[in-house]
Amino acid sequence: MPFRYEGTILNHLHTMDLLRVLIFKATLSLAILMLSSGLIYGQKVVRYDLYVKDTTVNFTGKPKRAIAVNGQIPMPTLTFTEGDTAEIYVHNELDEETSLHWHGLFLPNKYDGVPNLTQMPIEPHSTHLYRFPIIQHGTHWYHSHTELQEQIGMYGSMILNKKREPEIPTVPIILSEWTDMNPKNVHRMLHNASDWFAIQKGATQSYSEAAGQGYLKTKLGNEWKRMTAMDVSDVYYDRFLINGKNESQLSQFKPGDKVRLRISNGGASTYFWLTYAGGKMTVVATDGNDVEPVEVDRLIIAVSETYDVIVTIPATPAGAEPVSYEFLATSEDRTKSASLYLGAGVKQLASPLPRLKYFEGMKMMNGMMKMNGNLDDMGMNMSLNQMDMNVVMYPEITGPLKTQKQGTESKNEKDNMKMGNQDDAEKDKHAKHNMYNSNALSSITTLNYAMLASPENTSLPKNSTVKELRFVLTGNMNRYVWSMDNKVVSERDKILIKKGENVRMIIYNNSMMRHPMHLHGHDFRVLNGNGANAPMKNIIDIMPMETDTLEFAATESGDWFFHCHILYHMMSGMGAIFSYENSPANPEIPNPRLAQRKLFADDREFHFMAENDFATNGNDGEAMVQNTRWSIGSEWRLGWNDHHGYEVETHLGRYIGRMQWLMPFIGFDWRYRKMGMDEVEKNLFGQRNTKDKRSVLSVGVNYVLPMLVTAQAEIFTDGNVRFQLERMDIPLSRRLRMNLMVNTDREYMAAVKYIFTRYIGATAHYDSDMGFGLGLTLNY
């Protein structure tokens, strides 16, 4: 893989466009405001014009489509001062709808920028004005809230300065990721449980890898509990970017300088680890709100979170050459990173984060997962990222992979022996508390939410009524369904709240992924043990099994989205709408019913997949369209001649329950096969079955058993009954998969498939009807 660090190359920009790219700030005269007498402050109106346009970028050596605003990715940094009025004209020059959401801002509901909820989408080739007063300060950002546009360039920093900012050099930083794949295809592949991303990441966690590293039992236990390979993120990315570049340098800074980085994570689905080669970082704000300064070695920034961090460029002794220091953003899956060098001169690198120990993670998941798909925290009361189950996968915290760590192990044993002297119960209590506490296990200080405190009293009004809401974050990795309380956005009524009350949310994550939950238009207090000084945020990352309590004062009106900010989770329906009772009608939504239908279309979308094996003994394949609850699929076996026969089975089913293991269905089965004279087949129950020509309806049910075996019972209109067991895609090695099937019609099948590329594989299979065959498999 060649490495090229060319950053953003915008090929399709014409000079004409550049001329039109006008950003200007205009101060309106005071005249209008002088109508009333007395003291009137001149209100400063800051205007931006944003031209949204298709473009072509080249991050990896291949030209790809992206969306640029004013000819750039990320979108331009918008800067305002508290007290200004923002006037933002969005000129949509795309051939599709768009919208812009001002992330973390307090503003009138109709300018919040959620298409089909707070406004209608900005139609192609039209202009839309967002105009709102800036009533807060801090580091924020903005992005498209339309479909998957955020993935391909529509993100940018939004800096709201205090009237009097501290005098320190400041750099806005927006992190993001790039994939050469069309994000719609990424979304489709996620919904079809493709493991292509795992292959790209080297995270297949196959049986042969498990056996090689001594984790065979772990792998078996994992599949017994009906889990597939585990990972910390869903998508493989080609590049990670800091301000649109994989590597860049700010050489204006001198040794001894302190620099404030105002960091927003504009990635669609990537959490980033932030580390700095020049020493500790001081966290001074999050989500636009100041916090008491806290020094850390590293922090993880959740999708859409913001942090203000102060770093120091170490002073050099007199006469020495200057050195620049790497600010490193590494994706949570640690496949790649992006670098920003602060200062001039030779570059001091930060230590790269070592690869994850996936099987240790799998072992941890096995321990937490109950057979019914619920998670069990074993009484640890996890919250606020203080316990990070993932530390078992971090070599820098829990030591390198077993095969290389004899030395450290014996040391640990010695420690354990020493502890044997102490009271056992006490030891247990300590050990359990610390097993996943990264700050206790190592000398590296990692930020967690319990370490954040607001410098101000953030208590809510005392006399208000309190509305308590409980949410359980739910999900299903196999089918990529993400929800709250097992309801997607379209399945849930709006949550009604009243202006003037205090809303308390208690959120438990019962899914296997972490979720950055974002509330529009409000900051909430994170109850973290700091009493009246609880920090204010609008994003909170909730890890599996954590429970967090948040509260906010309901002071607005209108409809506000509350959702997981992982783009593909949101598009799958992981969210809810808070709606203020008795709000005036939103003038931006002339037809609320139409808007609602369009909004719900996102998570009702069907995803298509198809696969066919062109084999020496016939064609073998399937096609399916599925959404959150429904599945329509056809399987076929088409021989090359009448003796091999032709067979198509079609099922329409509905997934039941949170884990979606159960699927009742109705089906249609058609076969044609030329057999010998009067030849009939008998099934295990003695029922006769002419294969020659058969065209029947059926009802049946699928159920996923431990080891991910699908059991199927089906009864046909001709009275025949069939039971079948099937296991698809057993990961034998990184790219080798095995399928097995047997049923009571005395049919059986075994196949081995080698995956060459995303769409191409080779299969060898044996089938009781069609015999042995070798073939080329195409899948979509």
Next chain:
Amino acid sequence: MILLLSTLLSYADIKNLQTENVRIAGACAQCKEAIEAAAFQKNISEASWNKDTKIAAISYDSKKTSLDAVLKKIALAGYDNQNYLAPDDTYARLDESNRYERAVKRPVTAQEKMNAHQHGHDAANSPNEQVVPSADDPLKPVLNAYYAVKDALIASDGAAAASKADNLVKTLKAVKMDQLGSEQHTVWMKVVKDLDFDAEHIAETKDVGHQRDHFTSLSDNMYKLIKSAKPTEPVYYQHCPMAKEGKGANWLSQESAIKNPYYGAQMLNCGKTTETIK
């Protein structure tokens, strides 16, 4: 299919060849292997390093990579060069014999950072091995020396604790009493003997258990001393209710995160900050 693939992957030398000579730090024969392995990418880049001249001839495909990218890989393997300095812990992990003299003299801060076996934080960053008088806060060196002992105890490293305690004894002796404020001076007179006593005992043994006993009273006296005057940096007074068979014990720390010096690595975060002195 497979045939096709193998022809695609078959050998072809580096295209668009560019070769440059670059100086790369290194000390021994094994370095050669490591540097060349780091630079090697099939058909894209390779290097040949001369141990005597320290010069590497780096050849690469200028359309697919750059000299800078190759040098970054070499630095990530632990070898400083004109564009990049190796991460400090990577350098520290090189074999003793491989460790070359680092050319660029840099402050201690970065070198000590993230070193897996070094549990020092701010304390490790400041020159705590020498007794350096500080103009603004005469007790700063004492506090730093104390932190160094604490950090060694966090690591359960008896030998390090002993040597850091020895340093603390020296630091205590170097304090110029005339620079202390009057209230501070009073407290100093009260506690200096005990501080000295505990520090000496910690320095005398390598038994961590015994050191921790003395560390309890050392910490209590340090608390009195530090509280008597406003420290330049915030000091966190922390408490573990489980230490000393449930009697509890305190310590001072330079950071708010809990790193308990009374237990080994297994139970490091028991405790909480009871007071922030600033």
